Amino acid sequence: MGLKRTTINDLAAKLKISKSTISKAIKGYPDVSEKTRKKILKLAKKLNYKPNSIASSLRTHQTKTIGVIVPSVVHDFFSKVIDGIIQEAENNNYLVIILQSGEQADLEEKQLNLLKNKQVDGILLSVSNETGVKERLNKVLEKGIPVVLFDKIIKSFDCSKVIIDDKKAAYDAVCYLIHKGYKRIAHFGGVLTAQNSIDRFLGYKQALIDNNIPYNPDLVYVNPNNDDINDGYLNAQKMLKEHTNIDAVFAITDLIAIGVYKYFNKINIKIPEDIAVFGFSNWLVSSVVTPKMSTVNQPSFEMGKKATEILIDEIKKMNNDIEFSFQKVVLPTSLIIREST
């Protein structure tokens, strides 16, 4: 078994200096003379002393760790968000614990508790689609630890949030389609327990209304199984069975759109000549399919970075008993027009 790590006591013993002085020297407190500080730092380096962060955490109630819960990590968008989180955290000397809820509210609740127990300094959360999430959140998070919600938020939960304007993004996309001349536009959406599904649906609807196209609920298809590609495929099939005059599909995710591609491809419907397809999120896949897919660019890395920035700021403020108010940051999106529309 490995040698014992050097502790502050070892240094103290070797130097015959009290450990409080050692601690202060290491942490750069002003109240230790240059002479002793030099001596201490020198030996610390020589013995490769690294403060034991666990002990420090116990004493200070800070772990320099933040917890992240996302529905899934195998996800172009979330993986980029996580990239942003990890990088911003690292820049601020925080480490990141990642958990996947798999869209299950119970698991999410359990994980929240886990993180609290682990005493993370703050939590970054993109909530699951299930209902009753707010109550669960409230149960776990009776103030005391900063939480920032991102992307999949709960509107009424009182904390900082980083999102995009889903409604506007969807509105813009559908307006674009309309201005391109498409009139019978179907919407392949998500379950309406998720705020961003709701907002994207609302944007779709509003765009129709504002352009004097009657909104027809029959043209809205919800993906049933949370299995995007397959659901897109199935719904495309269903849609074509039910309607013959659709000229465009606005999908809530690129993956659903890919499913649509697959079915259209199979039965030889040409995109965009026969039916146009518009995706959402700008996953890597959207840029490599044929035809290249039009989609909504959703800042992902930036979202992770910003959410982390806010969280760390709140952690610091809370530690110093500085008042702060919750922020709501809306990141800009843009349409990426490619060949599918």
Place this chain on the structure above:
Amino acid sequence: MGLKRTTINDLAAKLKISKSTISKAIKGYPDVSEKTRKKILKLAKKLNYKPNSIASSLRTHQTKTIGVIVPSVVHDFFSKVIDGIIQEAENNNYLVIILQSGEQADLEEKQLNLLKNKQVDGILLSVSNETGVKERLNKVLEKGIPVVLFDKIIKSFDCSKVIIDDKKAAYDAVCYLIHKGYKRIAHFGGVLTAQNSIDRFLGYKQALIDNNIPYNPDLVYVNPNNDDINDGYLNAQKMLKEHTNIDAVFAITDLIAIGVYKYFNKINIKIPEDIAVFGFSNWLVSSVVTPKMSTVNQPSFEMGKKATEILIDEIKKMNNDIEFSFQKVVLPTSLIIREST
């Protein structure tokens, strides 16, 4: 500020029972009577007592946390590996800290130190491409904490490893191409500091030799910038400038192959009629491009799961001073033949 958490002392005070008994009751030790255990558990539940894991870690030197370093999280393959890691860890009550090396050896070293300081119980690592990584690893990891290498390993580093047989997988892919009748097969590989780049190259070469096709180093292109899609594109361009009779490309990653697709597409070279393309890893993209790409299926989730399983096993053994020897697990790959070959 939130209420103070309940501690073992609170329970002890309320119940007038010593905290050692409380601790034992909570942890299910046999040496406490049923009667008192019940009493303790009841109050613990009532006051929502959760043992402070930091304090426990300080005492036991266990954090129930494992550290993971991968080159990047925004990566179809690695994200799936991480999925496997997180799930297996969670099943064993471990949390996972994730760090990205960005293929930079210094950062990797720094992160290794970070994790050690954080006292993670074990480390899962997929090393960066840079040279000198072994020395750095040795420096940081003088035994004392279990490490399992996966996918991108260092052959000579003494620890458990979970990999695929890169050489064989590449060999099989190239043999397949040859049996399909392709004769002038180029290889788009990676820098030869990475073991899997080396092995895939070796497999390519061996397949040619075993099939009586002369190996021609001019047909091997290394991606220069670690920017797969673009590198694939650039090398495709370069290759066609230098050779006119290539009939197939075996790429070391799907992303490089996608780059090749892009260039071929641009200059109107038909896949597979003019030139076939074979990828590696079975990223989502490979299944949605046109034509669908033949590739090597690389178990990703399983790799993460297995590596974690081994790591946790070693952690346990080490804690109990049980001897163990390092394992080398080679996960099976398979060819996925689609339309590009």
Place this chain on the structure above:
DNA sequence: TATTACAATTTAAACGTTTCTATTTTTCTT
């Protein structure tokens, strides 16, 4: 030179567990 102020250092307690050892209580023998 005594007094005061300030700088440097030390002491001691605390953070919340776990676990070894000691003590008390209960149960079992004879």
Place this chain on the structure above:
DNA sequence: AAGAAAAATAGAAACGTTTAAATTGTAATA
């Protein structure tokens, strides 16, 4: 019913820091 053995509980130290309060040393002031 006394003594031994076993079971249950308690005590105390330890894990490695941080920090408020106390102490010592040094320099400045009158």
